[in-house]
Amino acid sequence: MVDKTKPWADWIREHDDPKYARSKPEALDDVWVLDLSYANMGGCFASSILAEMGANVIRVEPPGGDPARTYSPFGITHQGEGLGYLNEGRNKFHVTLNLETEEGRDLLKRLVDNRIDVLIETFKAGQMDEWGIGYRQLREIKPDIIYCAIYTYGQYGPKAECGKADADVVDQAMSGVTYVSGEYVEDPDNPQEWEVPTKQGNWMGWYCGGAYAAFSVLAALHYRHLTGKGQMIDVSPAEALGRMINYSLLYFHDTGQTVERVGNLDAGVFCYTYFKCKDGFCFLSGFSDVNWSLLTEVIERPDLRDQYPTIFERLKFENMKKAYKEIEKWTLDKEYQEIFERVMAANTRAKETGQGGVVVPGKVCSTWETQNTDNWWVRGSFEKFKDPVYGELTICNQPWKMTETPPRVKWICRPVGADNEFIYGTFLGLGTGDLKELEKAGII
Amino acid sequence: MAKSDYFQWAAETFALERIFEKDEALKDVKIVELCTLILGPATPAYLAEFGATVFKVELPGMGDTMRSLTPWGHFWKKQALGWLKEARNKYHIAIDVHHEEGKELFKRLVAQADVVVENLRAGTMDKWGIGYRDLVEINPGLIYIANNGFGQWGPYVERPSYDAIAQSESGMAWISGFPGRLPMKSGIWLCDYYGALKAAVGILAALHYRDRTGKGQYIEYSQAENIMRAMDWTWIYQGITGKGRDRYGNRDVAICPSDIFKSKDGELVALAATTDHQFKALCQAMDKPELAEDPRFLTNLERTKEENAQALLSVVREWVASRTWFEIDRLARKYGFAAEKVYSGRDHYYDEHFEVRGFKWHIDDPILGDGVEEGVAPKLSETPGRIKWMGKAVGFDNEYVFTKFLGLTVDELKALEEKGVIGKWADFIGRTPPDDWDGKSGKIFP
Numbered sequence: 001m002v003d004k005t006k007p008w009a010d011w012i013r014e015h016d017d018p019k020y021a022r023s024k025p026e027a028l029d030d031v032w033v034l035d036l037s038y039a040n041m042g043g044c045f046a047s048s049i050l051a052e053m054g055a056n057v058i059r060v061e062p063p064g065g066d067p068a069r070t071y072s073p074f075g076i077t078h079q080g081e082g083l084g085y086l087n088e089g090r091n092k093f094h095v096t097l098n099l100e101t102e103e104g105r106d107l108l109k110r111l112v113d114n115r116i117d118v119l120i121e122t123f124k125a126g127q128m129d130e131w132g133i134g135y136r137q138l139r140e141i142k143p144d145i146i147y148c149a150i151y152t153y154g155q156y157g158p159k160a161e162c163g164k165a166d167a168d169v170v171d172q173a174m175s176g177v178t179y180v181s182g183e184y185v186e187d188p189d190n191p192q193e194w195e196v197p198t199k200q201g202n203w204m205g206w207y208c209g210g211a212y213a214a215f216s217v218l219a220a221l222h223y224r225h226l227t228g229k230g231q232m233i234d235v236s237p238a239e240a241l242g243r244m245i246n247y248s249l250l251y252f253h254d255t256g257q258t259v260e261r262v263g264n265l266d267a268g269v270f271c272y273t274y275f276k277c278k279d280g281f282c283f284l285s286g287f288s289d290v291n292w293s294l295l296t297e298v299i300e301r302p303d304l305r306d307q308y309p310t311i312f313e314r315l316k317f318e319n320m321k322k323a324y325k326e327i328e329k330w331t332l333d334k335e336y337q338e339i340f341e342r343v344m345a346a347n348t349r350a351k352e353t354g355q356g357g358v359v360v361p362g363k364v365c366s367t368w369e370t371q372n373t374d375n376w377w378v379r380g381s382f383e384k385f386k387d388p389v390y391g392e393l394t395i396c397n398q399p400w401k402m403t404e405t406p407p408r409v410k411w412i413c414r415p416v417g418a419d420n421e422f423i424y425g426t427f428l429g430l431g432t433g434d435l436k437e438l439e440k441a442g443i444i
Numbered sequence: 445m446a447k448s449d450y451f452q453w454a455a456e457t458f459a460l461e462r463i464f465e466k467d468e469a470l471k472d473v474k475i476v477e478l479c480t481l482i483l484g485p486a487t488p489a490y491l492a493e494f495g496a497t498v499f500k501v502e503l504p505g506m507g508d509t510m511r512s513l514t515p516w517g518h519f520w521k522k523q524a525l526g527w528l529k530e531a532r533n534k535y536h537i538a539i540d541v542h543h544e545e546g547k548e549l550f551k552r553l554v555a556q557a558d559v560v561v562e563n564l565r566a567g568t569m570d571k572w573g574i575g576y577r578d579l580v581e582i583n584p585g586l587i588y589i590a591n592n593g594f595g596q597w598g599p600y601v602e603r604p605s606y607d608a609i610a611q612s613e614s615g616m617a618w619i620s621g622f623p624g625r626l627p628m629k630s631g632i633w634l635c636d637y638y639g640a641l642k643a644a645v646g647i648l649a650a651l652h653y654r655d656r657t658g659k660g661q662y663i664e665y666s667q668a669e670n671i672m673r674a675m676d677w678t679w680i681y682q683g684i685t686g687k688g689r690d691r692y693g694n695r696d697v698a699i700c701p702s703d704i705f706k707s708k709d710g711e712l713v714a715l716a717a718t719t720d721h722q723f724k725a726l727c728q729a730m731d732k733p734e735l736a737e738d739p740r741f742l743t744n745l746e747r748t749k750e751e752n753a754q755a756l757l758s759v760v761r762e763w764v765a766s767r768t769w770f771e772i773d774r775l776a777r778k779y780g781f782a783a784e785k786v787y788s789g790r791d792h793y794y795d796e797h798f799e800v801r802g803f804k805w806h807i808d809d810p811i812l813g814d815g816v817e818e819g820v821a822p823k824l825s826e827t828p829g830r831i832k833w834m835g836k837a838v839g840f841d842n843e844y845v846f847t848k849f850l851g852l853t854v855d856e857l858k859a860l861e862e863k864g865v866i867g868k869w870a871d872f873i874g875r876t877p878p879d880d881w882d883g884k885s886g887k888i889f890p
Contacts (some may be wrong), residue, residue, distance in 0.1 A: 002577040008570040009576070013597040016664050027653040039718045041676070053649045054761060067719040070744040071698045073681055074753075075691075077745065083677035083684070086697050124780075129450040136453065152784070154823070155453040159797040161447070165722055167782035169694070169702045173714035178694075178704070179788045180631030182621070194622035197712055197786045199694050199704065200630060201841030204638075207674040211641050216822040217649035219494050223469040223827050225655045234458060238784075239803045243821040244637035247525035247725035248789035249517055249804055254520045254818040258789040263627045267515035272608060274617070281627060283612050288509060315517035321567030347604075360604045364627050367615030367678050375599045379667050381669045382679065394683030400646040400668035401595065404661035405653050 018380030018397060021406035026054025031221065032199075033057040033118040034111065034195055035092065036099070039067040040166055041203050042123035044088040045210030047120055048275040050217065051091035052398050052407040055118075058111070058423055059092040062099070063444060065416040079390055081413060084203070086390065089413025095424065096444045104443045105133050107428065113141045114427045118217050122150045125160045135232040144230035146220045148213050156237040166237070171205025173197075176248055177239035183263045197261060208244065209237025226265050232323050262317065265324065270314040271295055273324065274364050275331040281364035283338050284327065284343070286357075287311070294357035298346045299330040336363050387412040458823045460802045468495025469827035473651065477501060477534070478541065478550070480508045482633050483591045483667050484563030484609065485530045486640030491559075491647065492533035493820045493829035499553060499845060500531075504867025507838035509707070511874035521812050523835065528817070529635040530640075531835025537846070538839030538867050545575055545865045552850050554579050558654075559647055560588045565604065566596040576662045585660040587650045591643050595666040610635035610668040616675060622693040638674070639667035700747035701726070701757055704786065705764035710790040712786040713764055714771055720744065725779035730763045745888035792818075809834045811877055811886035836886060837877045838869035844888040 002379065003011065033055050037043025044059075051057040061069075078274070081089075098104040113120065119138065121128055128134040128149070135147040152166040152174065153159040164170075172178050182198030185191045203227030223421045224230055251259055264273045271286040286295030289310065296305040304326055308314045314323070331339060343361040350357045365373065371394065376382045384390045390412050398407040424430040424444070438444045474495040479485045487509065488498040502508050513526030520528075540546045551574065554560055560579060562569055569575040569590070576588045590596060593605020611617045611629050621628035646663050654660055672679075677698060678689045694714075696702035699724075702716035717723040720743055727736040735741055740752040747756055764772060770786055776783035787795070793816070798804045805819030812834050820829030846852040846866070860866045869875040877886075884890075 002580060004577050008567040008575065009597040009601060012662065016596075016662065023655075027649040030656060031652075031753070039722075045674075048646060055783045061569075067744065069743055072748065073675075073677060073697045073743045075747075075749040076682055076685065077682070078680070082451055082698070083543070083680045087677055087680055125454070126447045126450045129735050130447060134450065135885055136450075152782075153797070154801055156451060156458050157797040157800045160454070161451055162777050163780050164776045164784070165716070165718055165780055165782040167699070167702060167714075167718045169696055169704065169714040169716050169718035170784040173704065173712070173786045174784045176787045176789060177630065177632050177634075178714075178786050182628060194625045194693065196694075197704070198621060198628055199714075200616070200634070201621070202616070202675045202678070203696075204634070204674065208638055208641070211638070211674075212822050213643060215490065215641060215645050215648060216824060218645065218652060219469040220824060220827070221652055222473075222655065223467070224646065225652075226472065227467075229826055231824055232457065233825070234454070234823040235821070236801075236803075239798075239821045242792070242803060243818050244632050244634060244641075245789075245818060246632050246637075247529060247805070249816045249818055250520060250525050250528065251515055251518070252789045252793045255518065259515055261631050264626065266608075266629075268513045268524075272493070272606070274608070274612065274627065281612070283606075283608050285606060285608070288512070311512060312517045315515075317516070320750075335716065358604055360606055360609065362605070362609035362612050364612040364617055365615050365642060366618045366688050367675070370613065370615040370618075370672070371679060371682050373613075375594070376669070376672070379595060379598045379666075379669070381666075381672060384683075386602065394679050396672050396675070396679045397665055397669075399642065400649075402646070402650065402661055403663075404659055405650065408740065434848035 008428050015403045016401040016406065018401060018406060021408045027403050027405035028053045028055035031055040031117050032115045033120065035118045036060045036062060036119065036121040037066065037068070038122055040206065041068060041071065041084060041088060041168065042206035042209035042213065043120050043122040044068060046148070046150065046213035047092060048088045048090055049211065049214040052409065055407065057092040059094045060097050061094065061416060063096045063442060080204055084414050090442055091410045092414065093419035093423055094414035094416065095420050098443045099131060099133070101443055103441065105131055108133055109141055110428055112145065116142065116145065118121065118146045118148065120148045120150065120213065122166060124163060125149070125151050125153065125155045139230065144228060146217055146224065146230050148217055148233040148235065148237045150209055150213050150237065152236055152238050155234040167201040167208045169199060170210060171237040171241060172199040174238035175205060176245055177241050180245070180259055180261050182261050184261050205237045205241050207240040209235055212240040237444065265320050266400065269314070270320045270323065275328045277331045277339060278333060278335045280336060282331060282339050283362035283364065285360040290357040291359060294346060294350050295359045298343055298359055299327055301326060385409055385412060389415065417444065449771060457825050458462050458828070463828045463830050467827050469824065470494045470496040473497065473559065474557040475499070475561060476553050476557045477561045479561060479563045481510050482530060482636035483639050484561060485510065486637055487591060487643040488534065489530040489532055490641055490644045491855070493831065494827065498534040500534040500536050501550065502536065502538045502838050504540055504839060504864065505870040506872060507538065507869065507875055519873055522873050522876055523812065524874045527874065528835045533832050535841040535845050536836040536838065537842050541572060541574060541866055543865045545860065545863065547572065548866065549850065551579065551582055554586065555582045556849065557583070558587060560586060561591065563591040566592060566601050574697055585654060585658055587647055587654060587660045589643055589647055589663040589665055591639065591667065593666060593668055596664045604821055607633040607636040610639065610671055614668045614671045614675070615678065616671050619675065619678065619689050619691050621691045627691065635667045635671045639670050642670050665871045695757065698748060699744060700753045701760045703757055705761050707764050707769045707772060708766055709768040711769035714784050714786065715760065715764060718782060722781045726781040729775040729779040729781065732759070735759065765780040805831050806833050807834060811836060811881060833886065838875045839867055840886070841888065842866055842868065843890065847889055
């Protein structure tokens with residue numbers, strides 16, 4: 001019998017607080033992954049997800065290291081590593097291997113044969129096949145291998161052969177998400193340089209592609225469990241992010257119109273946006289009739305409720321812009337805390353009186369503020385983690401709080417080739433002498 | 445191997461025309477969804493594309509609020525476009541779980557399911573007597589995921605949340621947009637859709653563990669925490685430097701060059717060189733090979749230093765402004781750097797590449813007819829994802845699901861319907877079948 005005497009929040013916290021994570025089993029610790037990502041944080045993120053869930057990931061870099069190790073804001077490094085890469089080295093063994101040499105490719109095949117379940121690569125389409133280590137060749141060695149290729153243009157289709165490189169900014173641009181994001185042109189006669197399609201500030205294309213790669217690998221692992229069959233996976237980060245578009249193709253199909261960018265407004269919901277307040281920006285919502293009604297009550301503007309009584313009035317762009325300005329009059333002279341408290345009090349009142357409706361308040365935090373917000377530390381989202389090589393760093397953990405197999409970070413990163421001896425020694429029986437020879441020949 | 449041979453093989457291996465002949469990866473997985481809006485419902489939608497059987501449970505009558513979310517209030521055949529995006533391949537049933545008998549029905553469904561997905565406020569399901577503690581007793585191997593804004597415990601547990609709040613409280617909006625301008629919310633429900641995707645990843649990892657051990661588990665999932673994990677170098681950078689991250693427009697301050705520029709013919713062109721090798725090639729393409737020898741630009745770490753980056757980006761900006769998109773594309777193909785124009789919905793619609801790859805997915809839906817949607821993103825050679833139907837009215841599949849899976853008779857269904865335990869759609873836009881529905885099409889059981 002499950003104990004139901006405790007309040008839910010207490011009970012579940014006892015079972016899923018990440019502070020207990022490191023003493024629990026891992027979901028994927030029977031899985032071996034080879035990650036050949038090259039200059040691509042999407043592949044690295046895919047293998048991070050698997051590694052945080054317990055998979056054994058061998059990161060293969062060219063001798064000298066993956067160019068992604070130099071991805072870092074303003075050229076800042078920590079112990080020689082770029083910060084972008086440092087964030088995605090977690091829990092992975094790092095080896096070097098020169099895939100441009102025949103001997104390097106032979107070693108790769110031996111590793112695959114020895115134990116690999118999943119291979120991730122991010123080369124231009126056809127590169128691995130040309131080297132003789134693509135899916136067609138590796139499945140001869142390991143018929144049930146799950147082979148995941150990540151590339152902007154994918155492995156087939158008219159553009160797959162274009163030869164252009166994968167980059168996050170290109171993935172975001174091609175996804176269609178950039179087109180619908182950013183400030184709209186306020187005055188067509190005087191467009192501003194910032195009134196253009198705008199990408200997400202982070203590597204959203206790569207992260208979304210990486211997440212979809214991990215998703216696909218896990219779905220394929222389940223299918224392998226059912227049937228014993230492996231397969232090949234083709235992930236385009238541009239399509240991965242493009243899949244996240246609210247509505248675009250069907251709207252065009254039906255109306256012949258594209259959905260254009262509307263700044264911080266939303267074509268499908270109003271009120272649902274950020275407002276300037278005295279000490280920053282706040283979010284306020286109120287879409288369905290009952291919620292909208294409560295919002296107009298909070299801001300003491302019942303006239304707005306009468307002016308825009310149904311969602312059809314509220315979903316007209318011109319009306320949105322007008323109503324936005326009216327609501328902002330209320331927020332401008334108030335500090336965020338006051339807005340938050342007044343809204344939450346109104347929510348409670350509406351619940352108690354049976355009037356119903358919820359207005360959801362939120363704060364637009366700077367990332368600095370976010371990193372200094374208790375909530376995320378209490379919940380183990382942020383952690384100061386002491387790595388044996390890289391020292392103490394602030395890291396962000398994966399969001400899943402799992403009762404049986406929670407994700408965790410075991411180490412943050414490893415230097416280039418740091419695990420050559422362990423991996424090649426343990427799995428291929430190569431001794432110190434062999435490794436020296438290989439190093440001299442430029443293979444590792 | 446010859447490259448052309450590879451591409452032909454890949455085209456045949458992944459061919460759209462053969463998708464429905466192939467198997468489905470999650471064909472044995474049953475999911476019960478008790479969700480509204482996006483973060484919840486989108487989670488099983490991703491899994492339904494790969495064969496999971498998803499029972500979407502809604503309130504009789506008005507169903508999911510999401511059925512009203514559509515751009516500019518424009519409904520297509522009485523369906524909200526925002527809702528259709530996540531309704532694909534699901535069985536749509538309506539049970540009022542506030543009702544005791546409704547709870548019983550819900551539990552009977554869960555008893556034979558593998559996964560439950562819910563996105564109610566923390567503790568709500570528990571309060572209703574259908575929380576994890578109740579359900580695990582009738583189904584010990586159950587995987588249960590609860591998606592919401594701030595999780596099940598902690599200082600923010602009482603706070604309601606939305607996608608836009610996850611974007612704002614995580615700092616995601618803060619780092620998006622132009623310097624000195626407003627923090628920008630994404631033009632899409634990013635933390636919902638991307639949040640749901642990662643929730644599905646969590647389910648699949650738990651499924652792998654259950655395949656090995658038979659054990660299920662509970663997964664607590666906050667969309668704000670999820671997007672924080674996607675914000676690349678932000679946290680390490682702030683920890684090391686003691687400085688906050690800012691927003692930098694379309695420029696990637698960690699890779700240089702990487703930005704969006706305007707071409708001579710007015711296209712917006714995303715262009716990047718992600719390796720030193722690509723940078724050299726770009727310099728050749730720009731007919732400025734000397735740049736690649738300039739000590740300020742030798743490595744990415746040098747190029748990303750503020751002053752150097754400014755200098756280099758202005759050179760690239762000028763160059764892009766002096767070339768048409770056609771010319772830039774040709775050079776990017778020849779020299780192998782990254783360049784692509786900013787695609788609109790129209791561009792997606794008319795792009796042959798996306799058509800061949802099924803990103804633009806055509807469907808002749810039994811109820812809604814001829815539609816086009818964003819298709820399945822990842823392509824799996826043995827078990828390709830697919831869209832079987834787009835979405836159905838509230839309670840549309842009641843007869844099929846309750847008869848086949850719960851063994852109820854037609855009379856029992858009628859009695860439950862009369863008591864309001866189960867039900868169908870209200871006559872309200874977004875909830876009903878389209879006007880031209882013949883009363884039969886799309887029905888599995890009458």
